[in-house]
Amino acid sequence: MTERTDRAANQALRNDLEDVYGRYEELRSGVDELQRSLATMQVSAESEDGVVRATVDADGKLVDLSLNQQACREWNVETLARTIVETIQQASAGTTRHIEQLVTNHRPSDDGA
Known part of the structure; x- marks a missing residue:
């Protein structure tokens, strides 16, 4: 039972990490676009x-x-x-x-x- 619980907890952590990384990528892309806009404004x-x-x-x-x-x-x-x-x-x-x-x-x- 503990092994199953550990796997579920690990999967939940992986999902959270993927979500955080996805939000980071979105933010980074927005910053890059903002910098380009400012450079040419x-x-x-x-x-x-x-x-x-x-x-x-x-x-x-x-x-x-x-x-x-x-x-x-x-x-x-x-x-x-x-x-x-x-x-x-x-x-x-x-x-x-x-x-x-x-x-x-x-x-x-x-x-x-």
Whole structure:
């Protein structure tokens, strides 16, 4: 009888281990996908009037900036500079929201944990 009980206990432990390993593999795969998404992420924002468009990476670093040439000729330097800074800040804020969404989407479910 003890041998049968030991076998059943061992099988239960094996099943638990397989389940834990399966959840680990799922989590590891999600982390890999999250890292790839972050490595290639770019978020853009445009000023309300469409004069400035800024694109930043996952770190919030500026990777592209587009300016409307007509506005560059007509606007004073202070207004243009302020609009550029505000647009970059909007893009960086968008990056933060996008990262939060990615992390939420890659968070493992709590069932069985």
